[in-house]
Amino acid sequence: MEKLSITEIKTLFHENRITKTEIAILKDDTRKGVQQLIRTYEKNKLKELALEKAFDEMCTYERNAFAAGKHFIAGIDEAGRGPLAGPVVAAAVILPENFKLLGLNDSKQISESKRDEFFDIIKENAVSFGLSIMDSQTIDRVNIFEATKLAMKEALSKLTPQADHVLIDAVKLDNLTSSSESIIKGDAKSISIAAASILAKVTRDRLMRDIHNEFPVYDFKSNMGYGTKYHLEKLKEYGITPYHRKTFAPVKENM
Template identity: 40%
Template sequence: MIRPGRGAYGYERALARAGLGPVAGADEAGRGACAGPLVAAAVILHPQRPIGGLDDSKALTPQARERLYDEILRRAVAVAWAAVEADECDRLGMHQADLQGLRRAVGRLETAPNYVLTDGFPVDGLGVPGLAMWKGDKVAACVSAASIIAKVTRDRIMQEHDATFPEYGFRVHKGYCTSMHQSALEEHGPSPIHRWCFDNVVRAARSDRVGRL
């Protein structure tokens, strides 16, 4: 039984006592962006090497995320990530792309988990039992760690894309649908890394074509 107040490691410890360890946490970054990849990550934390300060990646400063990213890589049992590129997001749809990314990340862990905690919704096809947790990246340390790995990895990818497509400002908004991004999208039209499954991208492409006539 998992009792309230046991801290962010309570779920992993309870599952380990039940013989279900090692426990992996899995989460993604970039589902709501209209450009760039969706990045999923999976992490198995070491029960004897706890990491302080873990939280939902969105609640952390960029500096804190970078520091925790390095600490997770040093102290975790296993870390893996997977990218689902924009064209595959278009082909699959965002929910299926999310599921596919999480499956790939868990499957790439060098240490196979016996149980997986995911943030928000269940993920089938993992090969082991799992539990979907509401706000899992706030309450389970391994899911928080996965959210940080996914976020930092994706941010770095988008910074690389910024060097190729500087007119869109990817370094600033990371491909999310901000007013700055939308203005650039309407001025320049979609880039090769934009997701056509997003209505604003389709509208911008139509507007760009009309403007060129």
């Protein structure tokens, strides 16, 4: 290839318009800038291969279900079981068989900006999704575990079409109309559960920011209702809000 400027070569890499043969030729180019571009390109390729491998491994449960004749496979997860304030949110999502989103993972392992990006992609491409919100009053009435299961079942009921197989993060749900699997740490093992975890977490985080605007002193926009040192200090100083879970020990102590 003719000798190009480093800027021109950079553009070829950026626009992915360079062949393996051309890269091999460039490896003999002694310019430091060219060698740095090649190193960056190869590093990014390795990263992409790793993401491809991880995504493929996370499709195992879905592949097995499709192979068994299932058509609508739903992943279910929740956000907000541990906080002292705010709702628990569950999401159910059915992804198309050809769905691909490299980097998809447990929502806690992804940055906030990436979660927001994935949230929109998942909603736009899903066959169907459902969300359910159980408030603190419901949590206090039936306990957090039962409220979580209620939310999961309600989210599942909102799917159209209905799921014929369900992958659930850790929790076992009884009396479902479809087959199901409970998978420990499923949000890191199944793309459907990972997608549900992102829908649930982003939805809940946005709700907590709204609650923060109503009660800014507790800093809910940062702690999302979890019992941080600052949150506990403000509980002692100001008492509880209607969004606090009265049956949770640190809240009960400040009523």
